[in-house]
Each structure stands twice: as structure tokens, then as C-alpha cells.
Amino acid sequence: MGRPAFLFGAKPAMTLAGPGALASNLFGERAQRLKPGSANSKPDRMSGTRKLHIKSYGCQMNVYDSQRMTDTLAREGFVEADAPEGADLIVLNTCHIREKAAEKVYSELGRLRRLKEAAAREGRKVVIAVAGCVAQAEGEEIIRRAAAVDLVLGPQNYHRLPDLVARAERGSKIVDTEFPVEDKFDHLAPASRDATRARGVTAFVTVQEGCDKFCTFCVVPYTRGAEVSRPVHKIVAEAERLVDAGVREVTLIGQNVNAYHGEGPGGTWSLARLLYRVAEVPGLLRLRYATSHPGDMDDDLIAAHRELTALMPQLHLPVQSGSDRILAVMNRRHTRADYLAVIERLKQARPDMAFSSDFIVGFPGETEQDFAATLAIVGEVGYAGAFSFKYSPRPGTPAADRQDQVDEAVKVERLARLQAQIDRNQAAFNAGCVGRTFDVLFEKPGRLPGQLVGRSPYLQPVQAMAPASLIGDVRPVTITRTGANSLFGELAQPSAERAVAGPPVFETSLEA
Ligand code: 5AD
Numbered sequence: 001m002g003r004p005a006f007l008f009g010a011k012p013a014m015t016l017a018g019p020g021a022l023a024s025n026l027f028g029e030r031a032q033r034l035k036p037g038s039a040n041s042k043p044d045r046m047s048g049t050r051k052l053h054i055k056s057y058g059c060q061m062n063v064y065d066s067q068r069m070t071d072t073l074a075r076e077g078f079v080e081a082d083a084p085e086g087a088d089l090i091v092l093n094t095c096h097i098r099e100k101a102a103e104k105v106y107s108e109l110g111r112l113r114r115l116k117e118a119a120a121r122e123g124r125k126v127v128i129a130v131a132g133c134v135a136q137a138e139g140e141e142i143i144r145r146a147a148a149v150d151l152v153l154g155p156q157n158y159h160r161l162p163d164l165v166a167r168a169e170r171g172s173k174i175v176d177t178e179f180p181v182e183d184k185f186d187h188l189a190p191a192s193r194d195a196t197r198a199r200g201v202t203a204f205v206t207v208q209e210g211c212d213k214f215c216t217f218c219v220v221p222y223t224r225g226a227e228v229s230r231p232v233h234k235i236v237a238e239a240e241r242l243v244d245a246g247v248r249e250v251t252l253i254g255q256n257v258n259a260y261h262g263e264g265p266g267g268t269w270s271l272a273r274l275l276y277r278v279a280e281v282p283g284l285l286r287l288r289y290a291t292s293h294p295g296d297m298d299d300d301l302i303a304a305h306r307e308l309t310a311l312m313p314q315l316h317l318p319v320q321s322g323s324d325r326i327l328a329v330m331n332r333r334h335t336r337a338d339y340l341a342v343i344e345r346l347k348q349a350r351p352d353m354a355f356s357s358d359f360i361v362g363f364p365g366e367t368e369q370d371f372a373a374t375l376a377i378v379g380e381v382g383y384a385g386a387f388s389f390k391y392s393p394r395p396g397t398p399a400a401d402r403q404d405q406v407d408e409a410v411k412v413e414r415l416a417r418l419q420a421q422i423d424r425n426q427a428a429f430n431a432g433c434v435g436r437t438f439d440v441l442f443e444k445p446g447r448l449p450g451q452l453v454g455r456s457p458y459l460q461p462v463q464a465m466a467p468a469s470l471i472g473d474v475r476p477v478t479i480t481r482t483g484a485n486s487l488f489g490e491l492a493q494p495s496a497e498r499a500v501a502g503p504p505v506f507e508t509s510l511e512a
């Protein structure tokens with residue numbers, strides 16, 4: 001199952017074909033790597049099963065949605081295939097957050113058109129569906145631009161997939177981007193026990209969708225719509241089912257997860273209250289949530305970081321810019337000082353807390369002085385990792401219409417400087433882990449025979465020699481060195497010094 005991968009690099013776009021994903025932050029394009037699924041890519045006419053290939057772009061919400069689509073179509077007899085060749089149904093689950101993300105979809109559709117034509121020459125029909133935020137934003141324009149597409153469906157309509165696919169198989173072209181009255185989650189199939197096991201010991205649970213914040217650069221409020229929270233009992237039931245099938249770590253996800261306000265016993269529950277409840281699920285070892293808005297980090301949520309041992313001391317808290325002037329025109333509704341105050345309170349609640357963020361460089365009107373403030377905040381917070389992006393004007397958002405757009409060359413140069421600063425912080429954070437002993441949740445076999453790979457509380461991949469029987473267990477591991485993509489460590493005795501006293505110690509000055 002996917003996880004944020006900012007601590008070490010990852011690759012673009014993933015294919016939803018099995019366990020072991022390295023996901024990105026909620027909307028990041030650096031995406032996910034998954035192990036090949038169980039089905040091979042050759043057509044299986046004899047058995048009568050149909051093959052489904054889903055390629056997921058962008059955020060963790062899409063990873064989760066792709067899995068729900070896979071589970072729902074499994075009931076219709078579709079089995080997952082790890083490649084589009086030979087598939088009867090191909091779904092691209094798309095991301096519209098930046099122009100580059102959307103353009104990738106069209107180039108992929110060009111490749112799929114040739115594949116569909118080749119299949120047609122063999123007398124085989126391939127249905128191509130575009131789901132996700134590009135589908136929501138562009139609707140029938142997709143079919144105009146890419147005639148090979150049979151079905152376009154928005155993120156709120158996935159529960160209708162079996163019916164829509166059946167109609168597309170009969171030759172209809174369909175666009176379904178309405179926001180329906182019914183709740184898609186009531187109709188999407190849960191993962192089977194086997195599917196959950198195959199996806200590994202960590203899982204996402206969507207608790208909230210949409211956003212009411214309207215940052216001036218962001219398409220999410222338009223593509224995913226207004227904030228909607230799932231009721232507490234459904235989330236708890238889903239977490240219980242996952243844990244029962246072997247999941248040990250659950251990440252509650254939402255575009256604006258800490259704005260969660262779902263119905264629960266006695267009224268409306270906050271994310272904090274939900275975390276306390278989910279933490280009670282027997283057998284659940286670890287809990288995380290993503291992605292949060294600084295303005296919604298309330299007292300109870302901060303207290304949860306002090307009190308809930310299952311809640312991991314790592315938080316993705318995007319700041320976007322270090323400049324108050326830019327934060328104001330971004331409509332972020334917080335200042336640099338507000339943000340730093342939240343970080344400080346979290347550190348007081350949980351001294352070993354580590355942070356990551358998203359940054360945008362070259363927002364309209366950004367001066368060198370504004371950018372210097374962004375560089376400075378990276379050092380001030382001492383991030384364990386961060387995503388950074390060049391501002392990409394999105395049609396329909398207020399910032400796209402501004403006259404003071406920043407030159408591409410300036411954006412490129414600022415992005416390089418910011419990434420270097422982030423990399424220095426990340427390297428220092430990782431170096432500060434050497435010699436310390438962390439709890440590691442072992443997830444799967446590592447690179448070498450006899451090795452397992454797991455995650456530290458801070459989400460770093462950790463490789464250690466350990467028996468396969470420890471997959472799904474949390475064990476103390478002493479970190480011996482850092483590598484390019486992971487930390488290396490040795491199983492420690494349970495009585496060894498534990499990493500509860502404070503955050504890893506930085507070895508270098510991190511100021512810009
Ligand atoms: N241009 C560049 N980056 C963007 N993000 C959101 N919208 C844009 C845009 N128009 C970034 C923000 C957000 C992350 C998921 O993507 O940093 O937190």
C-alpha cells in the first residue's frame with residue numbers, strides 16, 4: 001500500500017497492480033512503485049475472466065480510489081493485470097493538480113489508442129476509461145481530444161463503474177461527472193481479505209474528501225468539490241476489517257483531513273476524536289493522517305500527538321511559502337508566524353516529531369525576497385523532507401488570471417535552489433538517525449536475501465537482516481548507516497535505548 005515517499009526519492013506515476021507501493025504526499029506527482037500483481041498480461045479467453053489494468057496518477061486519494069475500483073470490479077469478474085497489453089478494461093485514474101500531471105494522461109492515451117487498435121484487429125474490444133480529477137475537470141473534452149476513450153467518470157461516480165463499463169462494452173461513449181446524491185462509499189466494494197493481504201501491512205482509509213479552503217492556486221475545490229466527511233462507524237468498520245486481514249498501520253486520508261467533521265455517536269466528531277477511536281481497534285499498531293492544513297491543527301489534535309502512542313510522530317503539514325505576502329495572495333489563511341507556532345506546539349506535545357511540507361515556487365508576484373523567506377523557513381523548521389513544485393496556472397483558479405506571472409526560467413532556478421536546501425535538510429535528518437534505535441514496522445522482503453524492509457516512525461524505509469516471520473511486526477532497529485534510498489540497521493534488543501527523547505540531532509546548520 002502506498003506511503004509518502006518524500007524522505008527518499010520515488011518515481012512518477014504508478015500502476016495499481018499489487019502491494020508494495022511507495023506513494024507520494026496527497027497530491028504529489030512523484031508517485032508510486034508497486035510490485036507486479038498476480039495476473040499476467042496475456043488475455044485469458046479460456047477462463048472467461050476479464051482483465052483490468054488501472055494506472056493511478058497523483059495522490060494517495062487516487063491510490064485508495066483505484067483500489068476501491070479494483071475491488072468493485074472484482075465482483076464483476078475482473079482480475080487485475082500489471083500491464084495494459086491484453087487487458088479488456090483500462091482505467092487511467094488521473095491527477096489535475098499541475099499541468100504536467102494532466103498532460104501525462106493525454107500522452108498515455110495516445111499509446112493506449114494504438115493498443116486498442118491492435119486489439120480490434122484481433123477482434124478484441126478494449127474499453128478505455130478516464131477517471132479522477134482530469135475527468136472531472138475536462139469531461140467530454142477528453143473524448144473530443146482522445147477518441148479512443150469510451151468512458152469518462154469523475155471521482156464521485158466510481159460506484160457506478162460496473163454499470164458504466166457494461167454500457168461502454170456495448171458501444172456507448174459515456175461521460176459521468178455529476179456530483180451524485182448517493183454516497184459512493186456505500187456502493188463501492190470493500191477489499192476482500194485476500195486483496196487486503198496482498199496489498200501489505202499498511203493501508204489508507206479515506207475519511208474526508210474535497211476542500212472548502214480555496215487556495216488561489218488549487219483546483220481541488222473544483223475537481224473534488226466541497227468537504228464531505230464519512231461517518232465514524234463506517235471508518236471504524238473499515239479499519240477493523242483491514243486489521244482483521246493483517247493490516248498493522250492505517251493512514252487516515254483526505255484532501256483536507258484535519259477539517260474532518262463526521263457524524264459519530266453523540267454528534268459531529270473531529271479528526272482528533274476519530275483518531276482516539278481508531279487507535280482502539282485491537283491489533284492496530286500504528287496510525288497516521290494526511291494531508292493537513294495548518295489552520296485546522298486544533299488543540300485536541302495536537303494533544304492526540306502527546307497522548308496516543310499509536311499516532312506516529314511525523315506530520316505532513318504543507319506551508320507552500322515562507323512569505324506572508326505570498327501566503328496572503330495564496331489565500332492560505334495563515335501567516336508564517338501562525339505556521340511556526342503550530343510546529344512549536346506540536347514539538348512541545350511530542351518532542352520527537354518530524355515534519356514534511358509542500359512548497360510552490362514562482363507563485364505570481366513572488367519576488368527574490370519572498371523566495372528567500374521560503375528558503376529560510378526550510379532551515380527554521382528543519383524538515384525531514386518536502387515536495388516542491390513550480391507554480392502551474394490551473395484554468396479556473398484565481399491565480400491563473402493574474403498578470404504578474406513569474407518567468408519560467410526564474411521558476412526553474414528557484415526550484416533548484418529550494419530543492420538543494422530541502423535535500424540538505426533531509427540528508428542531515430537522516431544522518432542524525434545513525435546510532436539511534438527506532439521502532440520499525442517490517443513490511444516486505446528487502447533488497448538482499450534475508451533482509452526485510454520496514455518503516456521508521458518518520459516513514460524512512462529501513463533495511464535490516466530479519467526473518468520473514470517479522471513482516472507485520474514492529475521491532476526496535478539500531479540505525480547503522482544511511483543509503484541513497486533507505487536507512488540500514490540491525491535488529492536491536494527490546495531493552496535498547498529508544499528514540500523517544502527527542503528528534504534526530506542535526507549535524508549541520510540548516511539555515512539558508
Ligand atoms: N501549481 C503548483 N503546485 C501546486 N500544488 C497545488 N496546486 C498547484 C499549482 N497550481 C501543490 C501544493 C499542494 C501540492 C499537493 O501540490 O504544494 O500542497
Ligand code: SF4
Nearest residue numbers: 211213214215218220
Ligand atoms: Fe488545495 Fe488549499 Fe484545499 Fe489544500 S487547502 S486542497 S492546497 S485549496
